[in-house]
Amino acid sequence: MKKIASLFLVLILAFGTLLTGCQSSSNQTKSTDKSSDSKKLKIGFLYVGPVGDGGWTYSHDAGRKYLEKELGVTTIYKESVKEDTAEVQKVIEDMINQGVNVVIGTSFGFMDGMEKAAKKHPDVKFMHCSGYKTAENMSTYFGRMYEARYLSGIVAGMKTKTNKIGFVAAYEIPEVIGGIDSFALGVQSVNPNAVVKVAWTHTWYDPAKEKEAAKALLDQGADVITQHQDTAGPQQAAEERGAFSIGYNTDMRDKAPKAYMTAPVWNWGPYYVKQIKAIQDGTWKSESYFGEMKDGIFDLAELTANAPEGAKEAVEKAKADILSGKNKVFQGEIKDQTGAVKVPAGQVMTDKEILNIDWLVQGVEGQIKK
Structure with missing residues (x-):
């Protein structure tokens, strides 16, 4: 009888172990499923x-x-x-x-x-x-931040009195070059006599160096400063000199309230x-x-009171043309610094060409080191 009872107990324990093993396996699978759940990111x-x-x-x-x-x-x-x-x-x-x-x-x-x-x-x-x-x-x-860059160029072109606009730029890569070009095209759309002077810093984040680059441009007669940098250094230099500025990335009005006019901003x-x-x-x-x-991934920030008279209306009209497709920004005729036609009249640069752009438009002063 003891042998039968012992055998029965062994069978119960074995069955219990089997159940426990099944539960562990089930829990493990459930846990794995959770970790692979695409919503658990x-x-x-x-x-x-x-x-x-x-x-x-x-x-x-x-x-x-x-x-x-x-x-x-x-x-x-x-x-x-x-x-x-x-x-x-x-x-x-x-x-x-x-x-x-x-x-x-x-x-x-x-x-x-x-x-x-x-x-x-x-x-x-x-x-x-x-x-x-x-x-x-x-x-x-x-x-296509060049669309907002173009609009900011309109503001700068209408504001400058010296017809010299400074652009503090980071690196000679297509993203930055295309920004300079589209900005200059916006300037020229309202002020064909203005030039855009470029100073390269080879930095993304160096407030002191970027501020000094802006000062150098101001020394050359620029009365409006813009940038492709991550700091407000260039705008602060403009404010200290009584000049005006256009920011980048975010609305930086609080960093240089007496100079800042607007900025192409990301969202x-x-x-x-x-x-x-x-x-x-x-x-x-x-x-x-x-x-x-x-x-909605980017836009031009609201213009401040520092912006020139009539700029708001000019920007709104140009923006409407961009949104409707009437103005493609990089549409011919466009010449480079040497006067060579890069985009013939009636043609528009392709996305691939814009994303690989390595030349500066006519009216930009500065060189690309290749």
């Missing part, structure tokens, strides 16, 4: 500057915060990441080890590092701002929400997004 942002730069990085971080608020997703970020392939890869690996499954890189110089990381981690989604390399799990995104939040929703819905696909002003 953790997004990592790589920034080229500090979030407090008030410009480029600040605008992306505002987009990150908007994303968190709208979708309730978890995000992390790393600021002041060097534009070095090995460094970018290291930061991405650290993020992935923290559970990140979507990586967003916000500077052109992150491109090669992100491409390598994307190949190594096919299960992670990558989005790169302003680059041109894509993969099945890596998109690129940017906006990344809605784009980030749209992309993350697509990942959650399983509809996301790699693409090369080149947004237009009508998409």
Whole structure:
């Protein structure tokens, strides 16, 4: 009888163990399913500057915060990441080890590092701002900021009294060159006698150096300063000299209130929400997004009282023409600095040509080091 009871007890224990094993397996599967659930996302942002730069990085971080608020997703970020392939890869690996499954890189110089990381981690989604390399799990995104640059050029062209406008520029890459050209075309549309003088800093974030570059342009007679930089240094230099300024990336009126007139500004939040929703819905696909002003990804900030009389009306008319497609900005005839026709009358530059532009339009003073 004891033997039968013992055998029965063994059978019960064995059956209990089997049940326990099944439950463990079930829980493990459930946990795995949760971790692979597309709605359980953790997004990592790589920034080229500090979030407090008030410009480029600040605008992306505002987009990150908007994303968190709208979708309730978890995000992390790393600021002041060097534009070095090995460094970018290291930061991405650290993020992935923290559970990140979507990586967003916000500077052109992150491109090669992100491409390598994307190949190594096919299960992670990558989005790169302003680059041109894509993969099945890596998109690129940017906006036709040249449209807003053109509008800001109208303001500058109407404001200048010396017909000399200074442009503090970062690097000789298409993104910056195209911005200079479109700005100059906007200037020339209202003031064909004005010239745009360029000073290169080879920095994205160096307030002191960028301010000094603006001072040099002011010394050459410029009475309006604009920029493709991440700080308000150039505008502060303008204010100190009694000149006027046009910012970039964000509305910087509080940084130089006596000089600031307007700025082409970014609005990344809605784009980030749209992309993350697509990942959650399983509809996301790699693409090369080149947004237009009508998409809401960028715009020209409201003009201040420092802007010239009649500028608001001129900007509104030009903006309406851009939104309707009547004004393509880069439409011929356009000549380069040597006087050679680069875009014949009646023709419009293609997106590929704009994204690879390496020449300055007639009326711009400054050289591109290649």
